[in-house]
Amino acid sequence: RQVLEKSALHDTYTTDDDKLKPSVTCPDSTLHARTADGSCNDLDDPTMGMRLYRFGRNAPIEKTFVDNINLLKPNPRHISNKLFKRKEFIPATSINLLAAAWLQFQTHDWFDHGLNQRDNHISVPLFGGDELQKRGIHSLKVFRTVSDPYQTRKDRPKTFRNANTHWWDASQLYGSDAETQLALREMKDGKLKVTSSGLIPLDKKTGVEKTGFSNNWWVGLSMLHNLFTREHNVICDVMKAKYPDMTDQELFDKARLVNAAVMSKLHTVEWTPALLYNDILDVGMNSNWFGLLSQLGDFGNLLKRFLPENYVLTGIPGSAKDLHGVPYSLTEEFTAVYRMHSILPDIIHLQDIKSAKRTGKTYALKDILFSKASKVVEKQGMENLFYTFGVENPGALVLHNYPNTIRDLQLPETQNAEYVDMATVDVLRDRERGVPRYNELRRHLNMAPAETFRDITDDPKVAEELEEMYEGDVEMVDLLVGCMAESPRPTGFAFSDTAFRLFLLMATRRLQADRFYTDYYNSATYTQEGLDWVENATMSSVLLRYFPSLEGALRGVTNAFRPWKLQQEPADSAGREGEL
Numbered sequence: 001r002q003v004l005e006k007s008a009l010h011d012t013y014t015t016d017d018d019k020l021k022p023s024v025t026c027p028d029s030t031l032h033a034r035t036a037d038g039s040c041n042d043l044d045d046p047t048m049g050m051r052l053y054r055f056g057r058n059a060p061i062e063k064t065f066v067d068n069i070n071l072l073k074p075n076p077r078h079i080s081n082k083l084f085k086r087k088e089f090i091p092a093t094s095i096n097l098l099a100a101a102w103l104q105f106q107t108h109d110w111f112d113h114g115l116n117q118r119d120n121h122i123s124v125p126l127f128g129g130d131e132l133q134k135r136g137i138h139s140l141k142v143f144r145t146v147s148d149p150y151q152t153r154k155d156r157p158k159t160f161r162n163a164n165t166h167w168w169d170a171s172q173l174y175g176s177d178a179e180t181q182l183a184l185r186e187m188k189d190g191k192l193k194v195t196s197s198g199l200i201p202l203d204k205k206t207g208v209e210k211t212g213f214s215n216n217w218w219v220g221l222s223m224l225h226n227l228f229t230r231e232h233n234v235i236c237d238v239m240k241a242k243y244p245d246m247t248d249q250e251l252f253d254k255a256r257l258v259n260a261a262v263m264s265k266l267h268t269v270e271w272t273p274a275l276l277y278n279d280i281l282d283v284g285m286n287s288n289w290f291g292l293l294s295q296l297g298d299f300g301n302l303l304k305r306f307l308p309e310n311y312v313l314t315g316i317p318g319s320a321k322d323l324h325g326v327p328y329s330l331t332e333e334f335t336a337v338y339r340m341h342s343i344l345p346d347i348i349h350l351q352d353i354k355s356a357k358r359t360g361k362t363y364a365l366k367d368i369l370f371s372k373a374s375k376v377v378e379k380q381g382m383e384n385l386f387y388t389f390g391v392e393n394p395g396a397l398v399l400h401n402y403p404n405t406i407r408d409l410q411l412p413e414t415q416n417a418e419y420v421d422m423a424t425v426d427v428l429r430d431r432e433r434g435v436p437r438y439n440e441l442r443r444h445l446n447m448a449p450a451e452t453f454r455d456i457t458d459d460p461k462v463a464e465e466l467e468e469m470y471e472g473d474v475e476m477v478d479l480l481v482g483c484m485a486e487s488p489r490p491t492g493f494a495f496s497d498t499a500f501r502l503f504l505l506m507a508t509r510r511l512q513a514d515r516f517y518t519d520y521y522n523s524a525t526y527t528q529e530g531l532d533w534v535e536n537a538t539m540s541s542v543l544l545r546y547f548p549s550l551e552g553a554l555r556g557v558t559n560a561f562r563p564w565k566l567q568q569e570p571a572d573s574a575g576r577e578g579e580l
């Protein structure tokens, strides 16, 4: 990671377009509080990481020009049909469905390229025999990503802007602009609005929950948004009880800081180790938050008092902020490796918490999307749904496992009513945004490029399929295809080693670049009660706070993102067999 910090972080701003950044001043009130739009996190450069700040790059800038000649080579719909289409559901048995919903929930905090241009599309021709032709569709329109109006240097690769704040600030819950945020607030005691049943109110026009970011909505997101809205409101209660003189604004600001830190912590010490179920990674990710010394128990705590401050030893929270010489932003390549739609099942088997068995009732993914989600939450209740998500498996991140529901998807009005095959979109978007293909990106991540298709995968059949699709040219393999095909994977890894390199680099950067996780991670900003709240939080404890009936189901569960039942079996049979 330290090598990549020097070689794989690139700023897309130039001194020419620096001048076009908005002018932002930071009032005193922003010193100990996150702003709605993410400005004033870096006090020397207040626009850094705010909403509409550009995405950076992990590949060198000169390697990120769009290859227009090969934009449609090979045809992305052909890739969708031949390499992605799910024939039979392949489960990822080492993680649960909660881990899948959590992943999307987090990406909605980090990035969004905004609504696509309505009047500018790439036309993807369909091959003979494509099932869509029977419905009179002969080409797919993929609307282009909205462009960056402030890019002045035409000799540089295209840049794009993040419609969300780049910070790990829970903007999916609180919004990325003041207007959205104000509309979500009760304006009393710091709280977020909830209905009399304790649920997030629905937008009357769309039927979807009114929250910070509500695109691509489904039951999994509804559950997590509701959970952390409750968490926000309970933190407000705790703060008010201790500090009765705090204003509504102060209570809101403190609860947001604490809630965001709870999520960052759970992602670092639970979600990531669940997906990279490997002892070394477990220590590694725990060290990001708690420090290596914490692994030594009381002896480590004693050592902390004598050793010089070093985040590797003591953990990033509370350590010195470090930008590694590059202004902070998330990157195009980071977005690209999170294209993990294969994790979604097409069918969800509902479980019954009392009998700990499947009920026999299933939900098709198409019936729990967008405005249908809230009805399912209301009908089934959050306990049963969380139980279902805790024990059921998501899809494995491999080829031939892309959910067909979203390969044939009508988006709602709020998302331009586009008709999409998401697998086609995923492949084409990376090309449209100048994300290097698989081999090229590996070179920039200090990884050996594949010389043959068998270097990508040890499955001869998959290697043959890739060779045919890419007409023998291994350099053309798309990043997403390479990541899904990659095997063998390090023990316990649910995703590829290539994606892992970027995760490792960017997971640390999200914490280290943010003053609220470093220089200002202290009681003056969070309050001591706030720091203790984060310290004590685990995913299980957050769930149990609101759903005590999950107690039995969570007994013995050390990582809430791994299948709950698997962890309850006797130690000798709860091994790591069958994982992907």
Ligand code: HEM
Pocket: 100, 101, 103, 104, 107, 111, 112, 113, 114, 116, 216, 217, 218, 335, 336, 338, 339, 340, 341, 343, 344, 369, 406, 411, 420, 422, 425, 429
């Ligand atoms: C039912 C659930 C989901 C639906 C309906 C959905 C739909 C979409 C749509 C419509 C887009 C924008 C496509 C475009 O560029 O035009 C998108 C982007 C994306 N999705 Fe999903 N998605 C879902 C779940 C997930 C999950 C589980 C992940 C896992 C990480 C994920 C990761 C992404 C990423 C990384 C992008 C790119 C965002 C960007 O360009 O800024 N999605 N999804």
